[in-house]
Amino acid sequence: MKRRGIIMLLLTAAMLCGAVLTLSGCRRKDPRSLEKMLEDPASFPISFKYDGKAYSGFGESFEKLSVNTEKTDGGTHTEAKFLHKPSGVTFTVDGKSYSAYDACEWTLWLENTGEKDTYNFSDIRGLDMEFKGKNPVLKGINGDLGDMYAPYRVELTHNYVLKGTDSGRPTHGNFPYFNLEYGRHGTFIAVGWPGSWMTEFKNDGGDVTHVTAGQFKTDLYLKPGQKIRTPLIVLLNYKGHDETANMNLWRRWFIDCNMRHPDGKRFEPVFCASSGASGMTTGQFLKLINTYTEHDIHLDYLWIDAGWYTNPKGESCSWPETGTLMVDTSRFPDRFADVSARMHELGGKVMLWFEAEVMRCNVQDFLDYMPGFKKEWFLGTAAAGSWLQGELFDLGNPECLDWLLERIYKVLDDGNIDMLRSDFNVNPGEVWRYADELFNEGIKENLYVQGYLKMWDSILERYPSMMIDSCASGGGRNDIETLRRSVPLHISDFWDGNDDGWNERQTCMLALSQWIPYFKLEVHSSAPATLYNYRSSMAPWFILSVDYTSDRSDWTLAKQGETEWRKLSKYYYADFYPLTEFSKASDVWRAWEYFDENTHSGAIQIFRGPESPDSSKTLKLHVPDNAKYRLTDAEGNVIATVRGNKLKKGYTFTLPEPESSAIIFIEKC
Numbered sequence: 001m002k003r004r005g006i007i008m009l010l011l012t013a014a015m016l017c018g019a020v021l022t023l024s025g026c027r028r029k030d031p032r033s034l035e036k037m038l039e040d041p042a043s044f045p046i047s048f049k050y051d052g053k054a055y056s057g058f059g060e061s062f063e064k065l066s067v068n069t070e071k072t073d074g075g076t077h078t079e080a081k082f083l084h085k086p087s088g089v090t091f092t093v094d095g096k097s098y099s100a101y102d103a104c105e106w107t108l109w110l111e112n113t114g115e116k117d118t119y120n121f122s123d124i125r126g127l128d129m130e131f132k133g134k135n136p137v138l139k140g141i142n143g144d145l146g147d148m149y150a151p152y153r154v155e156l157t158h159n160y161v162l163k164g165t166d167s168g169r170p171t172h173g174n175f176p177y178f179n180l181e182y183g184r185h186g187t188f189i190a191v192g193w194p195g196s197w198m199t200e201f202k203n204d205g206g207d208v209t210h211v212t213a214g215q216f217k218t219d220l221y222l223k224p225g226q227k228i229r230t231p232l233i234v235l236l237n238y239k240g241h242d243e244t245a246n247m248n249l250w251r252r253w254f255i256d257c258n259m260r261h262p263d264g265k266r267f268e269p270v271f272c273a274s275s276g277a278s279g280m281t282t283g284q285f286l287k288l289i290n291t292y293t294e295h296d297i298h299l300d301y302l303w304i305d306a307g308w309y310t311n312p313k314g315e316s317c318s319w320p321e322t323g324t325l326m327v328d329t330s331r332f333p334d335r336f337a338d339v340s341a342r343m344h345e346l347g348g349k350v351m352l353w354f355e356a357e358v359m360r361c362n363v364q365d366f367l368d369y370m371p372g373f374k375k376e377w378f379l380g381t382a383a384a385g386s387w388l389q390g391e392l393f394d395l396g397n398p399e400c401l402d403w404l405l406e407r408i409y410k411v412l413d414d415g416n417i418d419m420l421r422s423d424f425n426v427n428p429g430e431v432w433r434y435a436d437e438l439f440n441e442g443i444k445e446n447l448y449v450q451g452y453l454k455m456w457d458s459i460l461e462r463y464p465s466m467m468i469d470s471c472a473s474g475g476g477r478n479d480i481e482t483l484r485r486s487v488p489l490h491i492s493d494f495w496d497g498n499d500d501g502w503n504e505r506q507t508c509m510l511a512l513s514q515w516i517p518y519f520k521l522e523v524h525s526s527a528p529a530t531l532y533n534y535r536s537s538m539a540p541w542f543i544l545s546v547d548y549t550s551d552r553s554d555w556t557l558a559k560q561g562e563t564e565w566r567k568l569s570k571y572y573y574a575d576f577y578p579l580t581e582f583s584k585a586s587d588v589w590r591a592w593e594y595f596d597e598n599t600h601s602g603a604i605q606i607f608r609g610p611e612s613p614d615s616s617k618t619l620k621l622h623v624p625d626n627a628k629y630r631l632t633d634a635e636g637n638v639i640a641t642v643r644g645n646k647l648k649k650g651y652t653f654t655l656p657e658p659e660s661s662a663i664i665f666i667e668k669c
Contacts (some may be wrong), residue, residue, distance in 0.1 A: 003227065032237060033097040034078050034104040035069055040267055043080065046108050046230070047131035047212070050087055051119040058082045058091065061625060064091070075099045087121075088114040089222060101253045102237040108300030109229045112222035120439065125212045127191070127199075127425045128229030133183025136209040138201055139243075140178045141511050143171035144475035148504070149511045151582050156203045158653055164198035166216050168429030168445070169476035176479055177515050179246070182209055185239050188250050189213070192232030195449045196429050212225065217433075218442040228446045232481045234258075244622070245275050247514045248575040255517055255573055256486055262465050267487060267518065269569035270300045270541045271562055272351075276316035276524065278307025281331045285339045291548040293346060296556040297562050301419065302343050303543065305353045308332060312369035320388055320425070323359030323366060325407040336415030342659060349418035351469065356408055357424055357452075358382060360390035372403060379444065380435050382426035392431045395455060396447030405458055412463065420459060421489070424472040456485045459538040478516065484648040488540050489520035499527035502536040506590040506607055509539065510578050513592070517573065523561075529554045535661045540572040564634050564663055571596060571603045577622045579604070585612040591653075593666075600627075600668035610659035617655075621647040621666070628669040633662065 037044055041058035048055055055061060065081040075098040082091045090113055096107030108126050112118055136156040140163075141149050154161055163174045170176055176191040176199065189211065191197055196216035203209045214230055223229065236253050238246045260267065273292060276287070285302065292299055304321035310328045317328075327335045340350045359366055359378070367375055377400035378391040394400045412420065432445040456468060468486035470477055474493035482488075491508060495501050505521050512519060522543035523533055534544065534557070542565050546553045571594035579591040586609045595602035604621070607613070623629060623644040631639045642651065647666075655662060 002388055003387055013198065017257055023212060027377055031077070032102065032235070033102060034093075034095045034106060035076065035097060036331055037104070038067060038078065038080050040092065041080075044093070045127055046093075046125060047128035049122045050084070052122075052589060053086075054224055054303050055084075057504070069354075072096065074357040085266055085296065086116045088112070089118060089121075096180050098253065098257050100208040101236060101249070101257070102238070103234070103253055104217070104255070105232060105234040106233045107229055107451070110222065111179065111227040112224055115224050115225070118222045120219055120221050122604075123214070124218045124228075124483040125214040127189070127211060127213040127233045129211050130209060131180060131187060131209045132207050133181075133209075134207050136180065136201075136203055138178060138180055138429075141175055141515060143173050143175040143478075144494075145167070145172045148475075148494065149150075149508050150493055150584075151511055156209055157201055158205045159201075161201040162198065163201075164196070164216055166196045166429050167427040168196050168432060169424070169427055169472050170194055170197055171478040172476040173471070175515075176213075179243075179250075180211070184241075184411070185209070185237065186241065187238070188234070188236040188246075190232075190234040190480040190624070192234065192479050192484070193449065194477050194479050194482050195432075195445050196343065197231060197479075215442055215446065218446075220440045220443045220446075227450075227451065231479075231483060234480055244577055251517055251576060254515075258480060258520065259487075260467060260485055262467055266573060268300070269562065269572050271565060272301040272303050272520075272541060272543045272571075273299050273545055274303035274305060276305060276545060278305075279331075280304070280308075282334050282336075282338055284298075288341050288548045289339070289346070289348075292546070295559060297555070297559055298346070299343070299351050301349045301351050302339065302574055303351050304336070304339070305351075305421075306355070306423070308336075308352070312365040314369075317361075319355075320390075320482070321360050322355045323361050323390070324370070325354070325356065325379070325404075325411055327411060334415075335411075336417060340416040340418070344416075350412070351419035352415065352417045352423050353421045353423060354408065354411075355423040355456075356404055357395065357404060357428075360388070360412055360415055360428055363391060368390075372397070377403070379448070380431040382428060382431050388425050390426060392426070392428055395442060395451030400449050401455060405455060408459065411427070412459075418465075419467050421469040421470065421471060422456075422486070424477055453481060453485075456482075456495070460485060481515065487518045487541070488516060491519045495524075499524050502533055503584045503586060503590075503609065505536045507582055508525055509583050509605070510580070510590060510592055511582055513576050514578070517576075525553075525593065529557055531560070532607070532659050534663050535564070535663065536607065538565050538605070540569070542569075554562065566665060567634070568605075571601075574602060575589050575622075579606075579619045579621070580617075587610065588612060589614065589617040593619075595624075595666070597624055600624075602666045604662075604664040604666065605655055606655070606662045606664065608655040608658055608660050612658055615654055615656055616652050617651045618650040620650050623647055623666070630667050630669050632665045634665075639664070 044057045062082040067080040069078045080093040092109040093106050097104045138154045141151045178189045180187050191213045198216045199213040311317040311327050343350050377394050379394040379557050382392045383389045435444040469489045469535045470482050470486040471490045475491040478488040518540045520541035521537040521539035523537045525545040525547040546558050574594040574596035579594040588609050591606040593604045626644040
């Protein structure tokens with residue numbers, strides 16, 4: 001094990017002050033509420049084509065049917081209905097405005113209430129809007145895969161940028177969250193579509209930047225009674241270009257207004273253990289739980305992953321086989337009830353893995369042994385020819401969805417499961433496209449997405465205390481609609497079977513934390529047990545897996561990891577400040593700060609890379625005033641008492657050894 005670096009802290013004046021966060025200073029004086037936007041329906045920012053003719057807003061071709069606004073917690077809810085006279089289709093804007101923020105959102109619905117098919121709607125854009133201001137700049141981060149979560153910056157003057165995917169999993173590669181700066185203002189734009197999406201940014205050289213967003217491909221007609229929708233569009237406006245302040249405005253809105261609050265409460269940070277293996281039994285899980293308990297380590301959650309079910313013939317199997325949703329009672333005769341009971345006795349909970357949307361078994365066996373299932377409920381073959389090949393259930397078919405939900409409910413009820421982990425390891429885009437009828441492109445995807453969201457809403461309605469974990473081969477389905485119902489724990493498959501990647505963990509904390517406040521990092525039981533590795537993995541959901549079967553496991557270090565994480569965890573919903581640039585290199589330092597203005601306290605995490613030649617680093621800290629602040633280390637030792645202005649100008653941290661780290665707590669005296 002590496003020696004733990006001794007932390008020496010020296011005060012140094014740097015040239016520039018760190019920015020102070022005053023969120024009221026980020027808010028514009030002319031908030032754009034949804035109600036105000038609907039006062040001029042003809043200019044409402046949506047567009048489409050019908051029978052080849054282009055339309056934008058709700059102009060002369062529409063008849064206004066109704067506009068209803070009511071107060072809700074945190075703002076107002078508005079529903080506006082318009083009749084599109086050429087098609088007879090009812091357009092409904094369903095949205096909200098948030099009074100504490102200059103933010104609004106909407107989803108556009110199209111419903112054929114007539115008695116015959118419509119002509120084709122195409123290029124349906126849930127957002128078609130102009131943003132006026134000089135020197136437009138687009139900022140954001142990548143999604144999972146490739147250069148995962150790396151930030152980008154694109155100057156848009158005389159430029160065109162297209163972001164999106166046709167894979168059907170929205171956050172592999174591109175990431176549908178954007179920060180658009182223009183003039184002295186800016187707008188965060190989020191496109192909520194758990195499928196294939198597109199967003200265009202176009203500037204012809206003037207002060208106007210044109211932004212459109214929607215489902216990737218729509219050229220479809222509506223049958224009588226059929227209903228489709230656009231992506232959820234979220235706009236959060238701000239003034240000024242203090243990027244850290246603006247990003248924290250987004251974080252606060254996301255935490256307050258988008259994250260699911262089970263039973264009306266924030267979803268707490270979690271310390272967790274997972275076997276990470278198929279083939280487990282009730283006895284093995286109970287031994288895991290009891291071994292952690294014997295070493296005075298409290299588990300908030302136990303994570304039960306894939307491989308707990310049987311194949312259609314009732315035989316034990318393991319992932320990637322999936323689809324039956326039948327618990328393997330030869331290994332779990334209690335159907336998880338005994339495991340859940342033990343966790344509940346200790347004050348913890350259980351999360352269970354599902355991949356409910358795909359069947360990877362012999363098709364004929366499945367049809368023979370699955371009572372009530374109809375073959376036409378298979379939408380098509382996904383990942384054909386690969387080891388992940390499987391049949392996609394048609395979530396756009398209400399009968400299929402009901403069948404699937406009943407099987408999920410039974411597993412959850414029998415096992416008294418507290419949290420559902422939803423995985424999705426295929427790209428559905430090709431299946432959707434192949435299943436579309438001629439001249440009806442995009443309809444299967446749209447109906448599937450509606451069914452997917454209804455599935456999650458139905459589960460949460462039945463289990464109001466439950467949270468869902470969104471997973472899709474890592475971070476593949478983390479759009480804002482999905483994250484309204486879930487948390488994205490497994491942000492990448494990069495670490496599956498990879499006991500390295502500590503630099504990447506740190507950069508995820510630096511970049512992704514600014515956009516998505518809650519996710520998971522982990523230490524595998526097979527990874528080297530060092531404090532550096534543990535600290536690199538401390539996130540709002542922290543998995544610390546220790547080999548509970550070995551008498552060589554370092555439980556003392558594991559307990560230290562839990563203790564440090566619990567002290568740190570109370571700041572995960574505080575404002576977040578990157579203190580170093582984004583880099584995955586091994587020869588740099590990485591650091592970030594959380595600061596809670598309500599308690600006048602925070603925490604700093606600092607890492608010296610394994611190949612860094614520098615033994616010290618000056619960091620400009622973020623505090624709101626010039627009061628005295630006390631700095632303490634992770635063991636509670638007081639290091640210094642320093643005025644806020646000096647902290648903002650620069651504080652030098654020294655770590656004598658490469659591959660070392662520090663956690664520093666900061667508190668107003």
